[in-house]
Amino acid sequence: QHINLDLLEASHLISAMLLEIPNMASPDPKKRILSRTFRKYHDMYDRQVFTSRMPEQTRDYVMCASKALMKGDWKTCADLLTTMEVWKLIPGDAGAGIAAMLTEKIKLEGLRTYLLAYSGHYNSLSLGQLCGMFDMGKGDVQGVVNKMMISSELYGSWDQPTETIVLRKVDASPLQALSLQFAEKAAGLLEANE
Numbered sequence: 301q302h303i304n305l306d307l308l309e310a311s312h313l314i315s316a317m318l319l320e321i322p323n324m325a326s327p328d329p330k331k332r333i334l335s336r337t338f339r340k341y342h343d344m345y346d347r348q349v350f351t352s353r354m355p356e357q358t359r360d361y362v363m364c365a366s367k368a369l370m371k372g373d374w375k376t377c378a379d380l381l382t383t384m385e386v387w388k389l390i391p392g393d394a395g396a397g398i399a400a401m402l403t404e405k406i407k408l409e410g411l412r413t414y415l416l417a418y419s420g421h422y423n424s425l426s427l428g429q430l431c432g433m434f435d436m437g438k439g440d441v442q443g444v445v446n447k448m449m450i451s452s453e454l455y456g457s458w459d460q461p462t463e464t465i466v467l468r469k470v471d472a473s474p475l476q477a478l479s480l481q482f483a484e485k486a487a488g489l490l491e492a493n494e
Contacts, residue, residue, distance in 0.1 A: 306358050310386045313338060313362040314402070318409050320370050325417040326453065342366060360388055372417065374410030374434060376402045397473040407434050411444050415454055419467050438463075 316338035323331050324342075333339055345351070346362040355361040361384050368376035381402060387395040410432045419425075420444060443476050448454035456467040 304386070304389045306386045308322065310358045310362065310384060311322070313341070313359060314381060317366045317369065321332075321366055322409055322412045322416055324486055325370060325413045327416070327420065331355060355380070362461055364494055369413060370417070372410055372414035374406050377410065378406045381406070407436055408440075411436065411441065412448065412453075415445070415448060419454055419456070419480060420469065422467055424467060425465045437449065456460050468493070 305314075316335035319334045319362055320338050324339075341359060341363060344368075345360075351360075351364070355364045361380055365377040365380040367379065369384040388400060390398065411430065413446075414433075415425075427438060427441060430436075430445075431438055434441070442458075445454065445458075451457060453463075454467075455469075456465050458464075459466050
């Protein structure tokens with residue numbers, strides 16, 4: 301049995317979307333292009349003057365969904381991608397399982413994209429607010445944010461008592477980080493001395 305070309309194209313474009321949209325939202329200009337094909341289709345879709353509200357082809361569905369994901373609207377993105385006719389071509393009940401897995405991946409990448417795109421506009425973000433926006437548990441959101449902080453995609457720190465992420469506008473140089481640690485230790489010694 302042959303693989304349907306629409307199913308193959310949908311799988312390729314959705315995989316590329318999940319990798320490329322957070323990459324495109326990143327403010328770092330040195331990020332390299334991960335999928336040239338997806339970028340080419342995305343740029344062509346951006347240049348179109350008239351785009352229908354209801355996509356017709358597989359590529360249109362993915363491009364429309366990528367626009368929604370770029371804005372942080374994971375629900376619209378998931379609805380567009382899980383209602384594609386192409387999932388009916390998968391034999392058995394695997395289509396429903398793929399749709400559920402795809403929705404979870406879209407939530408995760410939607411959170412990453414939102415944080416990459418809009419973290420510069422916030423001083424702090426509430427964990428509860430992010431959980432509500434992306435319909436994820438606290439542990440999942442904390443895991444995503446921690447990975448982003450460790451890989452230097454997001455500059456900030458956790459304020460554990462209030463469950464908020466305190467964001468920094470620019471990353472501190474190693475010298476600045478050491479001077480902050482020194483200042484904190486000096487303040488602690490001053491308090492202990494008093």
